[in-house]
Amino acid sequence: MAKDEFQTRQFKVVGTRVPRPDGVDKVTGRARYGADITAPGMLTGLCLRSPHAHARIKSIDTSAAEAMKGVKAVVTRADFTAEPEGGENRDVLDNVMAGEKALYDGHTVAAVAATSRSVARAALKAIKVDYEVLPHVIDVDEAMKPDAPVLHEGRQQESVPEGYSQNVLARSQYGHGDVDKGFEEADIVIERHFTTAATHQGYIEPHACLATMGGDGKADLWCCTQGHYHVRDTCAELLGMDTGQLKVTSSEIGGGFGGKTTVFLEPVALMLSKKSGKPVKMTMSRDEVLRASGPTASTSVSIKIGVRKDGRITAGWGDFRYQNGAFEAMNGALGAMCGFAPYDLENVRTTGWEVVTNRPKAAAYRAPGAPMAAFAVESVIDELAGELGMDPIDFRLMNAADEGTKAAYGPTYPAIGLKAVLEAAKDHPHWNTPLEGENRGRGFAVGFWFNFGGNTSVSLMINGDGTVSLSEGNPDIGGSRASMSMMAAEELGIPYELVRCTIADTASLGQNDVTDGSRVTFAVGLATIKAARHAIDIMKARAAKIWGIDEEAVEWVDGAAQPAGPNAGKFEPMTLKEIAALASNTGGPIAGHFEVNAEGAGVSFGAHIADTEVDPETGAVKVLRYTAFQDAGKAVHPDYVEGQMQGGAVQGIGWALNEEYIYGEDGILQNPGYLDYRIPVASDLPMIDTKILEIPNPGHPYGVRGVGETGIVPPLATLANAVSRAAGVRMTSLPMSPPKLLAAIKASKG
Amino acid sequence: MSRIHVTTTINGDETEYLCEPQDTLLDVLRDELDLTGSKEGCASGDCGACSIMLDGRLVCSCLVLGAEAEGRSVETIEGMAKGEELHPLQQAFIDKAALQCGICTPGILVAAKDLLERNPDPTEEEVRYWLAGNLCRCTGYDKIIRAVLDTAADMRGAA
Numbered sequence: 001m002a003k004d005e006f007q008t009r010q011f012k013v014v015g016t017r018v019p020r021p022d023g024v025d026k027v028t029g030r031a032r033y034g035a036d037i038t039a040p041g042m043l044t045g046l047c048l049r050s051p052h053a054h055a056r057i058k059s060i061d062t063s064a065a066e067a068m069k070g071v072k073a074v075v076t077r078a079d080f081t082a083e084p085e086g087g088e089n090r091d092v093l094d095n096v097m098a099g100e101k102a103l104y105d106g107h108t109v110a111a112v113a114a115t116s117r118s119v120a121r122a123a124l125k126a127i128k129v130d131y132e133v134l135p136h137v138i139d140v141d142e143a144m145k146p147d148a149p150v151l152h153e154g155r156q157q158e159s160v161p162e163g164y165s166q167n168v169l170a171r172s173q174y175g176h177g178d179v180d181k182g183f184e185e186a187d188i189v190i191e192r193h194f195t196t197a198a199t200h201q202g203y204i205e206p207h208a209c210l211a212t213m214g215g216d217g218k219a220d221l222w223c224c225t226q227g228h229y230h231v232r233d234t235c236a237e238l239l240g241m242d243t244g245q246l247k248v249t250s251s252e253i254g255g256g257f258g259g260k261t262t263v264f265l266e267p268v269a270l271m272l273s274k275k276s277g278k279p280v281k282m283t284m285s286r287d288e289v290l291r292a293s294g295p296t297a298s299t300s301v302s303i304k305i306g307v308r309k310d311g312r313i314t315a316g317w318g319d320f321r322y323q324n325g326a327f328e329a330m331n332g333a334l335g336a337m338c339g340f341a342p343y344d345l346e347n348v349r350t351t352g353w354e355v356v357t358n359r360p361k362a363a364a365y366r367a368p369g370a371p372m373a374a375f376a377v378e379s380v381i382d383e384l385a386g387e388l389g390m391d392p393i394d395f396r397l398m399n400a401a402d403e404g405t406k407a408a409y410g411p412t413y414p415a416i417g418l419k420a421v422l423e424a425a426k427d428h429p430h431w432n433t434p435l436e437g438e439n440r441g442r443g444f445a446v447g448f449w450f451n452f453g454g455n456t457s458v459s460l461m462i463n464g465d466g467t468v469s470l471s472e473g474n475p476d477i478g479g480s481r482a483s484m485s486m487m488a489a490e491e492l493g494i495p496y497e498l499v500r501c502t503i504a505d506t507a508s509l510g511q512n513d514v515t516d517g518s519r520v521t522f523a524v525g526l527a528t529i530k531a532a533r534h535a536i537d538i539m540k541a542r543a544a545k546i547w548g549i550d551e552e553a554v555e556w557v558d559g560a561a562q563p564a565g566p567n568a569g570k571f572e573p574m575t576l577k578e579i580a581a582l583a584s585n586t587g588g589p590i591a592g593h594f595e596v597n598a599e600g601a602g603v604s605f606g607a608h609i610a611d612t613e614v615d616p617e618t619g620a621v622k623v624l625r626y627t628a629f630q631d632a633g634k635a636v637h638p639d640y641v642e643g644q645m646q647g648g649a650v651q652g653i654g655w656a657l658n659e660e661y662i663y664g665e666d667g668i669l670q671n672p673g674y675l676d677y678r679i680p681v682a683s684d685l686p687m688i689d690t691k692i693l694e695i696p697n698p699g700h701p702y703g704v705r706g707v708g709e710t711g712i713v714p715p716l717a718t719l720a721n722a723v724s725r726a727a728g729v730r731m732t733s734l735p736m737s738p739p740k741l742l743a744a745i746k747a748s749k750g
Numbered sequence: 751m752s753r754i755h756v757t758t759t760i761n762g763d764e765t766e767y768l769c770e771p772q773d774t775l776l777d778v779l780r781d782e783l784d785l786t787g788s789k790e791g792c793a794s795g796d797c798g799a800c801s802i803m804l805d806g807r808l809v810c811s812c813l814v815l816g817a818e819a820e821g822r823s824v825e826t827i828e829g830m831a832k833g834e835e836l837h838p839l840q841q842a843f844i845d846k847a848a849l850q851c852g853i854c855t856p857g858i859l860v861a862a863k864d865l866l867e868r869n870p871d872p873t874e875e876e877v878r879y880w881l882a883g884n885l886c887r888c889t890g891y892d893k894i895i896r897a898v899l900d901t902a903a904d905m906r907g908a909a
Contacts, residue, residue, distance in 0.1 A: 023844035024844065027840035254853025285793060642847075646893070679887060
């Protein structure tokens, strides 16, 4: 067996609930987030944003603003002369600074840097933009029609058949078998149409950065991001810089959930700093966060599933129409891949559509594309179980994917945890306690997410006193410094407290991909273990040198080098600390490192149970009880695995019950604030019980799977199934906000 | 624009600063005094990340003007620990993993401390309603509520 594959072992550190290394900083206010830093002579930067959903920018007159006292730089698209020729970064530039057209309410059209916030605000008012307002489109189904207002000419890919608006940029198809034949074999066929509203990741920390660029073309950037290497590469291209001249340091990050995997302010701040010759700090207001940073796709989805009377699914079909805001994304494809992933299907066919509308560009949001797909598929599954008179979990168990199943999106699964998750839910007291009372209903659903690996670089230094400094390049968004330190301590055989993990800047490690795809505990953990093994190999060699024996004759046990057997010689074991103390005399500093483009991230499944009560007078929903089950592969720090499951579940509850982007007829966002864009608060919720399953990922030395995203996939459907049962009417449109639910209840009663 | 001179007490120390008339107390704390533990999540009083105590009353510092702090007493997250010794709530939040990204944590701790001083034996529902003005997007509140309830029990036991 290759060294990096899963091997059963007895863990000493991994699996315990140690205090996180950044805990004290975060409970005392000492931790520095994106907006918490200053620089001498710093200016304040602000963006001027389009008040129109869709408008041609005929001219921008910045002369009055530039003439104002205290204004040090004004930037428009004309300043970005190093335009990317194509690809993703062309859209990124168009998004961070509008070109010929403003494509959504809140789209940046200019920016200023001034000596104070009040001067900067006044300067924004002095900029004159001459707009030609154009017709706009907000709804995904409207945007697909041939006569819809078009955002981009000539960007449609060949995969899109004739008869659609140019707003439909791409179509992708997945599946196998013959769905027509499958539906003919079915005894029951249910087809439904579903919609979901766009929601925002809702991180409490608005985007913020501090850029400093000198006349020599060297620049430093501090920002809250999920991936500072990605920020560096993108900004360097947008500003026409050499990548190596831009050093990016990631601040503590106040939530991201996928929404901080791209750039918004950073290139603008760098350009303002370049032009002014001074450090420029920019922070978004909450209004700007909601109007201009990454919401999810809103969706329109059709699902058709056929079953035989014995409960076996004969065919699944789905059409996933996702609007991605003003620029291309692949949420529709991801939805089309994920929807049927939990099932072992002979015949399945799905289509994903990528549609642009006059809304902010959709950014990733925790398992992007998957929750809406699961909402649609799991709602029909729930209805079919009802028609068959089967228990919803038994019905899923009968059709569940397992090791060897050809997934609906193509690959064949290795060992997966879906059946274990279903069995755990079935055996849980929550499922086995009857839910009594009027207007109450229980819902159940499952969810799937791929998980990713990616480029990763880690360094691990053995200090002279036997402590360990670990450097990784992925911002710690939910406790990863603790997890990495635990894995390093586990592998080295030393106490957790002896390891300190730091998030290195872009000049200190090789490339590290963005913190996305639930990749960090898997991929950075893998690299940490390998870097530790590298350091162990060096320490074994040093011990061998001291003892005058072959390196191969030394083994590493419990934090110490020792002779591998009686033939190796008789020497007392040398601990890591003892070897470290002698490093200067045995060859110099000891450090391990590891670089990899990690593969083998294990897919993850989760299942949720929710009990709800509907108020028939108001349409308000109360969540009475909630339990989440998820396969973590191996839970390195169970507290933070539970935290991911709980946080994902509650974001999903918000998505299901309340959260939505509401647009007026004019295409302007009506609720860009936390009062009207209402995320769940403590009094809305019960405790979120969790059950971690551990079905080892064969592709990780400790069996780790990503856990960050799967938890948001089941709750939309779980709540829809629960509320539909409680209200006595099938809910097919999210959010199930009180007015919508009340209207549905009234309509169902004629 | 002429700036306003303010003398106030922050975490027990007499403090002077100059602010513009429209500056909020949060702006002053963060930008003038470098007390960045109070966070701006919304600037509209909806998220609670800037929660502080003003003359013993829990407020959002984004809804108070800097000039209004004249002659008053301000307590922020930076004043919660006594030297190296953390407040029991701070220690509980670390021990019970009641934070993930940590951006809401200062405001929640300030609010929770006020709750326990007013009501040493709150029910779960009382904790949930008291903290309903403090948004957290990472945790789903579960471990936060448990940490506050457990701390309350510990503090009652110690009293």
